[in-house]
Amino acid sequence: MLTTHPFDDDKLREECGVFGIWGADTAAAVTALGLHALQHRGQEAAGITSWDGHAFHSHRAMGHVAGNFDKDSVIRALAGRASIGHVRYSTTGETALRNVQPLFAELASGGFAIAHNGNISNAMRLRRELNRRGSIFQSTSDTEVIIHLVATSTQPSLLDRFIDALKQVEGAYSLACLTEEGLIACRDPLGIRPLVMGRLGEAYIVASETVALDVVGATYLRSIEPGELIVVSEQGVRSLRPFAPERPRPCIFEHVYFSRPDSIVDGASVYSVRKAIGAELARENEVEADYVVPVPDSGVPAAIGYAQESGIPFELGIIRSHYVGRTFIQPGDQVRHLGVKLKHNANSALIAGKRLVLIDDSIVRGTTSLKIVQMLREAGAREVHMRIASPPTRHSCFYGVDTPERKKLLAAQMSVAEMNAYIKADSLAFLSMDGLYRALGEDGREAADPRYCDACFSGDYPTRLTDQEDLQQHGELLPAANYG
The missing domain is CATH 3.40.50.2020 (Rossmann fold)
Incomplete structure (x- = not known):
C-alpha cells in the first residue's frame, strides 16, 4: 500500500501557502513559480485561479505544483494579468478535489476566488448557522464559510461584505482573494499566519513567504501587518485597517520549523x-x-x-x-x-x-x-x-x-x-x-x-476556540473540516 514516509509523519505541518499577483502579463506562470517556492507549506494539492478582464479561469489538482502546472497548455488556459494560487496540506476530513483551493463562487457582485492559510476556529458553528439560513456547501473546507458570509452579507459593496464576513470569524487567516475589481489580501488582527507583499515591475504580489518573491524575481516591500487589508487594482494599492487594533501574536513555530530558512518572517531572517x-x-x-x-x-x-x-x-x-x-x-x-x-x-x-x-x-x-x-x-x-x-x-x-x-x-x-x-x-x-x-x-x-x-x-491560546468549546461543553460530534 502507499503510506507516508515514517520520517515525515512525525512533524507538525504547516497546512497551506498562498500567492497572488495583479498586473503581470504572465500572471499564472508567475504564480506557478511562486507556488513552487511554497511547496513545503503543502504537498497534497495545488490550484490557480486567474482573471482576464472578462472571465475567471481555474485549474486545481491533487499532488505537487510540478506535474500539475508544468505544461504550457495549462498555463495558457489560465489567461489574464491577475491570479491567485494555493498549495494545500489537509488535516482531518476528506482529501478531495472539491476542497482544493482557490475556492471560487459566482456572487451577485461577480466572481470571487479565495485562497486561505490558517484555520477559522468557529467555522463549524458558523457553518451550522449558515445551513439553517439555507446555504448549501460544496466542500468541507472552513474557507468556504467565508464565501457564504460574503454572499449573505447585506453591506453595500463587495469589499464591505468581505470585511463584514471577516468580522464574524475567529482564529487565524492570511487570505488572497481575486475579484473583478482587484486583488484583496488580508491578515488576521493577531497576525498569526504570515503574509508579505512585493513588486515585480508594475505588478504587485502577495505571498506567504518572502522566498516566493525571491524565486520570481520580485522585490520584497514589507510584511502585511496584522489586521491590515490590502486592495490592489488598476487604481494602485490601498491599505485599510478594518479591525480594532490588538497586540500581534504571530506564530512562533514559523521561526522554528515551518518557514523556509531563506525567508524573512516579520522582519527577521529565519x-x-x-x-x-x-x-x-x-x-x-x-x-x-x-x-x-x-x-x-x-x-x-x-x-x-x-x-x-x-x-x-x-x-x-x-x-x-x-x-x-x-x-x-x-x-x-x-x-x-x-x-x-x-x-x-x-x-x-x-x-x-x-x-x-x-x-x-x-x-x-x-x-x-x-x-x-x-x-x-x-x-x-x-x-x-x-x-x-x-x-x-x-x-x-x-x-x-x-x-x-x-x-x-x-x-x-x-x-x-x-x-x-x-x-x-x-x-x-x-x-x-x-x-x-x-x-x-x-x-x-x-x-x-x-x-x-x-x-x-x-497552551496559551490567543483567541477563542469556539468549536472546541462546543465540543467539550456539549459533546457534539462536529463535522470534520479541511482547514485552509
Whole structure:
C-alpha cells in the first residue's frame, strides 16, 4: 500500500501557502513559480485561479505544483494579468478535489476566488448557522464559510461584505482573494499566519513567504501587518485597517520549523533565528561530545548555531536522500523497517565510536526520534545526546497547523526523563521558552503579555476556540473540516 514516509509523519505541518499577483502579463506562470517556492507549506494539492478582464479561469489538482502546472497548455488556459494560487496540506476530513483551493463562487457582485492559510476556529458553528439560513456547501473546507458570509452579507459593496464576513470569524487567516475589481489580501488582527507583499515591475504580489518573491524575481516591500487589508487594482494599492487594533501574536513555530530558512518572517531572517536558537540551546544544555549532528534538513541551522557556540565540530552524521517522495510502497513489515533508510541514512564511517549531540527542531509523537537514535546506535555511535531546538510540544494547534490530538503528543503524556527513556537516548533536553524568545531578540517570555503565539508549547491560546468549546461543553460530534 502507499503510506507516508515514517520520517515525515512525525512533524507538525504547516497546512497551506498562498500567492497572488495583479498586473503581470504572465500572471499564472508567475504564480506557478511562486507556488513552487511554497511547496513545503503543502504537498497534497495545488490550484490557480486567474482573471482576464472578462472571465475567471481555474485549474486545481491533487499532488505537487510540478506535474500539475508544468505544461504550457495549462498555463495558457489560465489567461489574464491577475491570479491567485494555493498549495494545500489537509488535516482531518476528506482529501478531495472539491476542497482544493482557490475556492471560487459566482456572487451577485461577480466572481470571487479565495485562497486561505490558517484555520477559522468557529467555522463549524458558523457553518451550522449558515445551513439553517439555507446555504448549501460544496466542500468541507472552513474557507468556504467565508464565501457564504460574503454572499449573505447585506453591506453595500463587495469589499464591505468581505470585511463584514471577516468580522464574524475567529482564529487565524492570511487570505488572497481575486475579484473583478482587484486583488484583496488580508491578515488576521493577531497576525498569526504570515503574509508579505512585493513588486515585480508594475505588478504587485502577495505571498506567504518572502522566498516566493525571491524565486520570481520580485522585490520584497514589507510584511502585511496584522489586521491590515490590502486592495490592489488598476487604481494602485490601498491599505485599510478594518479591525480594532490588538497586540500581534504571530506564530512562533514559523521561526522554528515551518518557514523556509531563506525567508524573512516579520522582519527577521529565519536562518539567523534558527542559528540563534541553536546557540541558546548550547548555552542551556551543555554536554561533552565529539560531533554536533543535525537531523536533516530542519535541524541544520540550529545545529550550526549549537556547534559554533559550544565549540563542538559540526558534522553530517545523517545523510538525507532528496529523491524520495512523501510516499513509497511498503509491502511488509521487514521492508517497512528497511524503508526508513530510503530517506535518512547514518554516516557510519564518520560516527562509529563517537559521542554525538543530535539536533532536531521538535518532538511530536516521538516515533521519528526513536528511529533516528536506533539508527545511529546501529551505525556504531557510542553516545547519542538529543537536543531539541524548541520547548516541548504539549498542546494542539487550532490555527492552521496539522497537530495530533493532545493525547498523541509525547510531551503531553511524559516527563522529559520518561521521553528520554522512550527514545532510548543517553540524554534529552529541550530549549526553554525564555531561550526561544531570546533567540528572537526578546529578553524572555512575558507571561502576562507574550509577543508570539506559542500555544503549542504553553497552551496559551490567543483567541477563542469556539468549536472546541462546543465540543467539550456539549459533546457534539462536529463535522470534520479541511482547514485552509
